[in-house]
Amino acid sequence: MREEEARSELARLRQEIRRHDRLYYVLDAPEISDEEYDGLLRRLEELEGRFPALVTPDSPTQRVAGQPREGFQTVRHSRVLLSLEDAFNLQELAQFHQRVGRVLAGDETEYLVEPKIDGLTVVLRYRDGLFVQGATRGDGTVGEEVTANLRAVRSIPLHLEEAPPFLEVRGEVFLPRADFARLNEERQREGLPRFANPRNAAAGSLRQLDPRVTAGRPLDIFLYEVREGAEPPTQAAALEFLERLGLKVNPLRWPCADLEQVEQVIRDFAPRRDGLPYATDGLVIKVNSLAQQRELGERSRSPRWAIAYKYPAQEATTTVRDIVVQVGRTGALTPTALLDPVRLSGTVVSRATLHNEDQIREKDVRIGDQVVVRKAGEIIPEVVSVVREARTGRERPFVFPDRCPVCGAEVVREPGEAVARCTGVSCPAQLRERLLHFGSRGGMDIDGLGPVVVEALLVADLVHDAGDLYFLTREDLLKLPRKAEKSAANLLASIAASRERPLARLLFALGIRHVGERAATVLAARYRSLDALAVVAAEELRQVPEIGPAIAASVSAFFRQEQTRRMLEKLRRAGVHLAERGEAPPRAGPLQGKQLVLTGTMRELPRAAAEELIARAGGRVTSTVTRRTDYLVVGEDPGSKLARARELAVPQLTQEEFLRLVGKE
Ligand SMILES: [Zn+2]
Incomplete structure (x- = not known):
């Protein structure tokens, strides 16, 4: 395919994917199946892989790009982000209405009422339709620059078709309730503290130094204010304007002609709140006309034209x-x-x-x-x-x-930890939870190994670790209370079938502290067998991308335990697959899927040898530094590529760091 053809095909694919993103994430009305969507995305990735020069920053493949950072830059907001005064009852609301009436001296006032989302306020900037910067509210004057993380929020378009040359909008990022509950369950399973509420969860997810972590949390957004770029005459018109641009706006809003209507909305909305997929802590009541808003003005930190009505705490x-x-x-x-x-x-x-x-x-x-x-x-x-x-x-x-x-x-209780732990190696309470985790959906997926069965197995003293599951007999199971022939046979069959699970699932199922599904996948791909992983030192594990010191320490401690060795021996004898089957894919390695660029001369390492090492580690050498470049390897007398890498914030590696990364030191 020639470059011009690729260019037009890429443009077509991106537009198509953007349209489906909007249908799915913004309008909640998908037209195609997930498989069809994945097909489009794969085609785009493949084509961009062949023509890296044609990758654009707003391409749907570029949502999760960049590397973990040391900290956040700060952003000074163009204008102070005001926060709302609260009304905790109808009387305080009536006082607000009177104040508005006094300033506007009897002019008709219409209000627009919107749900108050329990999330985190952010400001998005678009230049020529491209999403260029996103920041948290911070103290209202200075916020944190979280562009890379906001790019990972799928309902934020990276590109707007008909935006003004510069557009600044304000909205609320939130974690849907169901995902909040799931995230907390996951954290509990991994021994991490739970988030107290959806707002903390949203803030914690957005303020991740590694955008890949943010991408793993299904954050969503509602936009509700135009700060720069357009001046719609009313708040209602502002919301319609944002909607037309393709930004996500809460469909719930109520125009109210007077205070009684506002009070009616407050009463009607109260019972509906629990049924919404996102958490709300009240309603926002705004004077609809922007001319009137300007007339009312603001105090130092809060506008006189709006108030938040808070429902009584539950x-x-x-x-x-x-x-x-x-x-x-x-x-x-x-x-x-x-x-x-x-x-x-x-x-x-x-x-x-x-x-x-x-x-x-x-x-x-x-x-x-x-x-x-x-x-x-x-x-x-x-x-x-x-x-x-x-x-x-x-x-x-x-x-x-x-x-x-x-x-x-x-x-x-380890120093610095809030959580106290039982140190018992054969604690039945831990064992019960571990067995349930072992057989869970994301783990070995053993149908029929629920809490009742696990409890019965423990009481009958039939199981002391997960390995024992594979040696249960029909007779064992029939001795359990209320265990019928058929369900015993089904359980044995699903235990037997679980021996074939991929290594990543087994590794997750073992329930090593801090090892979630992602870490299990990374470790399985890298080491390809439990035997190989068992002998790796914590220091080496720490060098694996995405494996932090806590995971590394925990994995290495797990394999040092005598109890672990005994269990693994049982799993081995039972024929559970403890290794990935087949040849290692040629690209597996510490640099799998990574693009590297070399600059300058390397001491004692000819360029061809460096390229060979990169290829063997699964990486790819390209000649120019782009946003897709994962690392620039810097030798002596580096050329202009170094400046370019700095400009694009591409991480750099010294020769020593490079050798360590590919395991040659
Ligand atoms: Zn215990």
């Missing part, structure tokens, strides 16, 4: 009957308050999390206390505070156990 007061400690798969001890049942935003709640020992101490929660509980992020209830006035003196302080409540082994 809290309730009840009594702590007891505090129990639950033991997770990684041995993490989580204290939980058992409560007198109480109604909380539509459900009856009888337990609430206390998170960890420090939280109990800080809040001074005692058994018998009256406490305020709240649905944190409206998902799991948590204990917020103690009603001290209600104390009778009979409350008992809770003593955090120094022994595991299940197995009696010592509990330790």
Whole structure:
């Protein structure tokens, strides 16, 4: 294919993909299947791979580009980002309305009411239709530059068809509720602290130094303000303008002719909130006319033409009957308050999390206390505070156990960690969670290995680690309570079938602390067998891209344990695949899929040898530095490529770093 042909095909593909992105992520109305979409994207990637010079920064392949960074640059906002004053009841709302009426001296005032999203405020800048910069609100004057991370948010178009030469818009980035719940479950499984609410989760996800982490979190956005580039006459017109440009706007909004109508919206919206896929903490009420907004003006930090109506927090007061400690798969001890049942935003709640020992101490929660509980992020209830006035003196302080409540082994808290863990190598509570994790969907996917069966296996003393699962017999299973012939046969069949799972799944299923699905995939691709991985030192693991020091230390500690060796021996005897099958793909290696550019002379390493090393490590050498370049290897007397790399923020490697990366040192 000639370059001109490629150019027009690329343009056509990008436009097509952009249209489908908009249908899927912005309008929620996809026209093609995921497979068809992937097909388009693969075709684009392939073609761009053949014509790297034709890659454009707004290409759909360029959403997740760039490397982890040291920190964030700051951005000074063109104008202060105002924050809204809150109204906590209808009376405060009425006072706001009166103030507006006084300034506008009897002119008709229309309001526009919009849901208040529980997320993180950001500002996006487009120049000639290209998304060029994104920043957080920060303190309102100076924010953090998070462009690379915002590019990974799929509902933010990288390119707008009919935008003004310069456009600055404001919106709210959020994590949908379902994804918030999933993310927290994942974090708990990996022994990480849970996010308290969707806003923290959104902020934590967006403020990642590595944009690839952000890309893994399904963040979404609603835009709601035009700051530069156009002056629509009303807020309603501004939203329509943003919509027409292809930006994502919340379809919920209510024009109101007077205060009564606003109050009606507040009442009508209250019961709908729980059913929305995103969390809201209230409504925003704005004077619709921009001319009137200007007339009203602003105070130092907040506009006089808008107010946020906050719904009462979803809290309730009840009594702590007891505090129990639950033991997770990684041995993490989580204290939980058992409560007198109480109604909380539509459900009856009888337990609430206390998170960890420090939280109990800080809040001074005692058994018998009256406490305020709240649905944190409206998902799991948590204990917020103690009603001290209600104390009778009979409350008992809770003593955090120094022994595991299940197995009696010592509990330790590593320095700097909030979580205490059971150190028992054969703790039944941990074993139960580990077995469930082993058989879970993302792990070995063993159908029928649910909590009831696992519990029964442990009680019958049939299983001491995951390896034992493969030696269960029909007779063993039939001895379990209520286990029928057919379900026993099904379970044995799905256990047997799980021996064929790919290495990455097995590695994830083993439940090594900090090793999630992504890390398991990376390690499996790199080492290709458990035997190979088992002997790698933590220092070497740390050099593997995407494997941080915590994962490295945890993996190496896991394989050093005698208990692990015994289990692996059982898995081996059972015929579980402990290695990837077939030849290593030729591109597998520490530089798999990476593009490198060489500049300058390397001591003791002829250029051809360097190229050979790169090829063997799975990388590719290209001659020019572009945004797609992953590393510039810098020798002595580097040429103009170094300047170009600096300009594009392409990471550089010294000769020593390069040799270490390809494992030649
Ligand atoms: Zn234990």
